Amino acid sequence: MAAQLTGLWPNITGLNGHSLHARNSSPPSTICAAYSPSSSTIQIVGGKASGLQTNGSPKPSNTLGRNQEENDWEGLETDIYHWTKTLRPIQWFPGHIAKAEKELKEQLKLIDVVIEVRDARIPMSTSHPQMDSWLGTRKRILVLNREDMISTTDRNAWANYYARQGIKVIFSNGQLGMGTMKLGRLAKELSNGVNVKRRAKGLLPRPVRAGVVGYPNVGKSSLINRLLKRRMCSAASRPGVTRELKWVRFGTDLELLDSPGMIPMRIGDQSAAIKLAICDDIGERSYDSADVAAILVQMLSRIPTVGITALHNRYKIEADGSCGKIFVQKLARQLFNGDTHQAAFRILSDFRKGKFGWIALERPPK
Numbered sequence: 001m002a003a004q005l006t007g008l009w010p011n012i013t014g015l016n017g018h019s020l021h022a023r024n025s026s027p028p029s030t031i032c033a034a035y036s037p038s039s040s041t042i043q044i045v046g047g048k049a050s051g052l053q054t055n056g057s058p059k060p061s062n063t064l065g066r067n068q069e070e071n072d073w074e075g076l077e078t079d080i081y082h083w084t085k086t087l088r089p090i091q092w093f094p095g096h097i098a099k100a101e102k103e104l105k106e107q108l109k110l111i112d113v114v115i116e117v118r119d120a121r122i123p124m125s126t127s128h129p130q131m132d133s134w135l136g137t138r139k140r141i142l143v144l145n146r147e148d149m150i151s152t153t154d155r156n157a158w159a160n161y162y163a164r165q166g167i168k169v170i171f172s173n174g175q176l177g178m179g180t181m182k183l184g185r186l187a188k189e190l191s192n193g194v195n196v197k198r199r200a201k202g203l204l205p206r207p208v209r210a211g212v213v214g215y216p217n218v219g220k221s222s223l224i225n226r227l228l229k230r231r232m233c234s235a236a237s238r239p240g241v242t243r244e245l246k247w248v249r250f251g252t253d254l255e256l257l258d259s260p261g262m263i264p265m266r267i268g269d270q271s272a273a274i275k276l277a278i279c280d281d282i283g284e285r286s287y288d289s290a291d292v293a294a295i296l297v298q299m300l301s302r303i304p305t306v307g308i309t310a311l312h313n314r315y316k317i318e319a320d321g322s323c324g325k326i327f328v329q330k331l332a333r334q335l336f337n338g339d340t341h342q343a344a345f346r347i348l349s350d351f352r353k354g355k356f357g358w359i360a361l362e363r364p365p366k
């Protein structure tokens with residue numbers, strides 16, 4: 001099992017480039033100019049007249065043989081890329097992360113298996129670009145946490161995607177504990193070899209050591225607490241709560257390392273950064289909530305299971321014919337005395353509470 005998992009792990013880091021996937025058309029250049037994607041008419045914040053072929057920007061793809069839904073998702077990814085281009089870049093790298101990153105690299109020498117936790121709503125945006133180089137050939141288990149926050153269709157899409165690559169993925173719920181027993185079992189199974197080797201050398205067996213790593217606020221500490229059935233690690237609904245590495249013991253044969261959320265010092269992929277902000281996986285001081293909410297409105301308008309009808313039903317504001325920014329401003333006037341930050345916070349918090357339904361913001365690349 002171990003060999004199967006480690007050997008078949010592909011370059012997940014590369015998947016971070018998902019948001020740069022292709023679309024043959026380019027959005028217009030003016031901010032909040034009208035833009036008509038294939039499925040519906042919406043308006044966008046930001047955008048660029050052309051330049052899809054420049055460095056790091058989307059390349060056109062062959063859309064033949066793909067279903068409409070796949071093309072819609074791919075088109076949305078390209079548009080997010082353009083929407084974010086004119087915004088102030090989102091960067092967040094508090095001091096404790098730099099320190100923890102250094103310590104984690106040290107602790108990795110002691111670790112038998114790494115449990116990498118990602119946010120099931122954005123599995124690619126919560127894949128750390130340096131994780132592969134840190135972990136090398138170390139055994140890994142991939143966990144998509146917050147499974148309750150995505151639809152069954154999203155879950156199946158991701159499960160099939162990883163199955164095709166021979167990667168075992170555990171879907172979990174750190175709040176209620178689903179998936180944690182399986183996770184504990186798998187961690188022990190994968191590390192069995194450690195004690196086989198120790199016995200062969202005449203040494204006593206020792207507990208296997210699993211390091212739990214991942215982006216901020218994805219649910220690492222909650223998963224550990226659920227597994228232990230005790231609140232041993234601090235968990236709260238904001239990123240950056242865990243600030244130190246901490247070993248905890250599970251029974252007699254497993255030790256778990258809780259670690260602070262790791263995020264790259266410089267986030268190159270701003271489409272990923274905006275999704276981290278939407279999902280509350282990055283410090284709120286790093287972004288302008290009105291900009292982020294505007295992009296969320298534009299994204300939701302394009303996601304078939306939400307669309308402009310759901311936005312209208314919730315806020316009684318026409319999304320059609322207005323850009324995300326205008327939508328936020330209208331909501332601000334309607335409910336918050338013109339305060340766009342309060343309006344933005346309402347939209348973001350409604351999304352995070354599932355008021356538009358439980359939906360992932362990413363689908364697997366083809």
Ligand SMILES: Nc1nc2c(ncn2[C@@H]2O[C@H](COP(=O)(O)OP(=O)(O)OP(=O)(O)O)[C@@H](O)[C@H]2O)c(=O)[nH]1
Binds near residue numbers: 173221235240260
């Ligand atoms: N709905 C839902 N909420 C979850 C889930 N897992 C964790 N949470 C909540 O998400 C918030 C963050 O969880 P933490 O366990 O603190 O996340 P973390 O990854 O340790 O965060 P950092 O300290 O930033 O590294 C908490 O409010 C949890 O209750 C889940 O599967 N579903």
